[in-house]
Amino acid sequence: MSLFVRDEGTGPAVLLVHGFPLGGWMWDAQVEALKARYRVLVPDLRGFGGSAAALPPLPPDGAAPAITIDDHADDLAATLASKGVERAAVVGFSMGGYVALSLVERRLELCSALVLADTKAAPDAEEAKAGRTASAQKAIREGAGPIADGMAQKLFAAATHKERAALVADVRAKMAAVAPAAVAAALLAMRDRADRRPHLAQVRVPTLVIVGAEDAITPPAEAESMKAAIPGASLVKIEGAGHLSNVERPAEFNAALLRFLDASLTR
Numbered sequence: 238m239s240l241f242v243r244d245e246g247t248g249p250a251v252l253l254v255h256g257f258p259l260g261g262w263m264w265d266a267q268v269e270a271l272k273a274r275y276r277v278l279v280p281d282l283r284g285f286g287g288s289a290a291a292l293p294p295l296p297p298d299g300a301a302p303a304i305t306i307d308d309h310a311d312d313l314a315a316t317l318a319s320k321g322v323e324r325a326a327v328v329g330f331s332m333g334g335y336v337a338l339s340l341v342e343r344r345l346e347l348c349s350a351l352v353l354a355d356t357k358a359a360p361d362a363e364e365a366k367a368g369r370t371a372s373a374q375k376a377i378r379e380g381a382g383p384i385a386d387g388m389a390q391k392l393f394a395a396a397t398h399k400e401r402a403a404l405v406a407d408v409r410a411k412m413a414a415v416a417p418a419a420v421a422a423a424l425l426a427m428r429d430r431a432d433r434r435p436h437l438a439q440v441r442v443p444t445l446v447i448v449g450a451e452d453a454i455t456p457p458a459e460a461e462s463m464k465a466a467i468p469g470a471s472l473v474k475i476e477g478a479g480h481l482s483n484v485e486r487p488a489e490f491n492a493a494l495l496r497f498l499d500a501s502l503t504r
């Protein structure tokens with residue numbers, strides 16, 4: 238499946254994988270910071286942004302997802318092949334981290350390094366799975382707006398809500414513009430994702446875990462347990478950031494990312 242991919246800069250390849258219900262746009266500040274030293278590849282996952290038309294039809298409510306997290310990872314592998322890239326540093330944010338963990342588990346040879354940003358390796362608990370199904374049904378019934386409203390409440394640190402209302406409104410509007418079928422498909426794919434914790438000890442590439450200190454969706458405890466389980470991994474906690482740490486605190490996020498990539502990738 239060919240995805241819409243932004244492809245900028247030259248140097249070792251870095252693949253930036255977006256979260257839910259976002260798009261490649263969430264990495265704008267990272268593309269600017271990296272492109273002088275790296276080839277930055279930013280796909281829109283199937284259903285999102287420029288890859289909106291690539292989503293298969295949605296099965297009936299609550300049924301098996303139209304697309305799985307592993308399918309998204311296979312799309313990334315195909316994207317790298319189509320771009321002639323043998324190995325990339327894979328940077329996955331939240332849902333993009335679930336996809337990155339799938340890629341690392343099944344196609345480690347494609348990954349030169351791994352960055353897990355505001356994500357987790359544990360699967361959904363039963364209650365959370367039920368919530369995903371209900372939210373998917375709501376998206377189909379009422380559109381992406383209510384999901385965007387709920388996410389906008391949870392994505393940001395308290396200070397971001399208080400001081401940067403325009404940023405919150407902009408992100409909310411972008412989330413609300415995602416097709417309801419894509420929102421539902423992603424919710425069902427996340428509901429059914431595998432438990433990646435048993436594989437973490439086999440992640441044999443340089444790994445950085447980043448988390449916003451106020452991340453309410455994938456809290457710092459999740460980041461700490463991934464760091465402890467992945468051999469040699471390091472952890473950076475970004476103060477003053479919630480879940481959307483790379484957008485809320487781009488300078489701190491980019492500094493940590495560049496420091497890690499510069500140290501990990503051979504030129």
Ligand code: MLT
Pocket residue numbers: 255256257258330331332333427454
């Ligand atoms: C995301 O930010 O990609 C999602 O909120 C992750 C999740 O809901 O598990």
